[in-house]
Amino acid sequence: MVCLFLMLMVVTITCAYGIPALPPLPIKDGCNQVESELTMVRLAGEAVILDFPIFMSVVKKRKIVPPAAKYQISKTNQTDGIVFHHEGRVQQHDEQLWFLPAQASDSGNYTCTYRNDSYCVTGNITLLVYESTSVDMTQLSHPLDAMMGEELKVFCPSLSRFNYTYTQIDWYKDSSPTALQPGREGNRGSLIIPAVRRPHAGLYTCKLTVLINNQQYKVSRVFKLQVTGPEYEITPSNPVPEVSTTSDPGLLSTKAYRTINSLTAQPPVIISPVTGTVLEVSPGSGLDLFCQVQTECQMADSTLVTWLVNGQSVELSYLERRALQGEKRVTRVSKGCQVELKLIISVITEEEEKTEMKCVAQNAGGRSEVVAQIQLEDSPFTWLIVAVVAVFFFLTVVSVFIYVLFKPKRKKNMDYFLARQNSTFSV
The missing domain is CATH 2.60.40.10 (Immunoglobulins)
Structure with a gap:
């Protein structure tokens, strides 16, 4: 009886609340298509790690784990059916493609496919690689806005795929060949502007060397700083603060800087x-x-x-x-x-x-x-399991209560007769 009630309750909960299914992915050439990644723009001669974060999140969310399936990355505008391996200048490591280093000819659209005999899912990303002598650096830059008087601390972006724990990071402004001087405060490798002013606007480049497979490769990132806010007069008592970089790990800036109000x-x-x-x-x-x-x-x-x-x-x-x-x-x-x-x-x-x-x-x-x-x-499955467990305990308690309530009781007269009878025979 309890099991029957439990099964009926589970069916009722499932029908009433349902388990919302994920929307189906669009299909092209028999393969489920994930939306395109954001375009990656990099510089030739540097190490580049190409990955597919949106694609991987969809695979993980939908629990797409086909048996005996592997990631296969290909360049969609290749006609010779090139296959990337774990060695050479361009290497595939699971869902990542390593360019050691990248060349302008690597530009193109890349596709990552996860396939077996019964299922296929694919995602794509566009990689643009420019020669340093023929590119406007603003095309490689990350935009960054700051207000007049604001204290600004910037970290070299998009380095999470590299191991650079013990690497020196140098910063350069615009086309200057001289690196900015390191300061005494801040996190390692960060750029600090104590109080942003109009002359601080421009292109900033962070450069470092990373170690991959016991070989050194160059990596750089660029961001363009735009300064907004009212103009003010630069005087000897209100000069333009110096821009500095930091190299000491773990020290956070504690100095207070004045904001123009x-x-x-x-x-x-x-x-x-x-x-x-x-x-x-x-x-x-x-x-x-x-x-x-x-x-x-x-x-x-x-x-x-x-x-x-x-x-x-x-x-x-x-x-x-x-x-x-x-x-x-x-x-x-x-x-x-x-x-x-x-x-x-x-x-x-x-x-x-x-x-x-x-x-x-x-x-x-x-x-x-x-x-x-x-x-x-929380996943709908979690709530369903919680509901099933709660219903199970509820029905168990109800069953015990009903059993106790309707349990057959012995008649007092019969008990008294048996007791007298036993006492007579004992005499």
């Missing part, structure tokens, strides 16, 4: 999201975040709004391959103007659990910021 301007107010907001997202899905800021209309154009991921700019964070900030939008509202900035994350993985998403708004009147946190939704 107007006496009349009001600081921006972030109306959405609210600090403490928890963003529940299902793994494998995308996420659109909107930061809405209210400010005076005359300050709207100069108001800087940006998203930070765990305290780092999106372009320099671990999400830089899967996230993109949209264009700033300004609209008039009843109490001034509203500035809106959209952040698009193409796919959410388990890595985003507890990730802090911070929206920062700053203008001449001051600075405001709010922090939201990503939390992964």
Whole structure:
């Protein structure tokens, strides 16, 4: 009886709440297609590790583990059916392709396929490799905006695939052949500008040497700094601070730097999201975040709004391959103007659990910021198991109660007769 009730309850819960299935992937040439990765742009002569983060997150989320299947990476514009191996200048290591070093001829569209006799899934990415003598470095740069007076600390981006723990990282500004001087504060390999000014705008390049298979290879990254905010007069008492780099590990800057504020301007107010907001997202899905800021209309154009991921700019964070900030939008509202900035994350993985998403708004009147946190939704299977266990215990308790309630009872007269009879025979 208990088992029957339990089975009926499980069927009822499943029918009532259901287990939402993931949307099917589009199919092309008999293979399931994952959306394209963000284009990777690199410099010839440097080590490049090509990977497929969106593709891998989909494979993991859908638990696609076909028996005897392997990752196969190919260059889709190749006609000779080239196959990459674990040796040579271009090597395949599972779902990664290593270029040691990369050449301009490596540019093209690459496809990663996971296939067996019954299932196939594939993803693709475009790699652009430029010669250093023939490319505008802005094409290789990560954009970065900063407000006048802001303290800026930048780490060399997109190095997570390399082991550079004991590597010296040098920074250069624009086309200068001389590296910036290291400072005494900050994290190893970071670039520090104590108080951003207009002359600090420009291209910054970080360069390092990495060790792969006991051989040294060059790696560099570029970002373009744009400075926004009101102009101010440079005087001997208010000079342009020096830009410095850091090489000492583990030391965080504790110096306080003055920010240029107007006496009349009001600081921006972030109306959405609210600090403490928890963003529940299902793994494998995308996420659109909107930061809405209210400010005076005359300050709207100069108001800087940006998203930070765990305290780092999106372009320099671990999400830089899967996230993109949209264009700033300004609209008039009843109490001034509203500035809106959209952040698009193409796919959410388990890595985003507890990730802090911070929206920062700053203008001449001051600075405001709010922090939201990503939390992964529990799987429907988890809730189903919890419900089944709860129903099982409930039905067990009910069954025991019913058994005790309707248990046959002996008649007192019969018990008394048997007791007298036993006492008579004992005499």
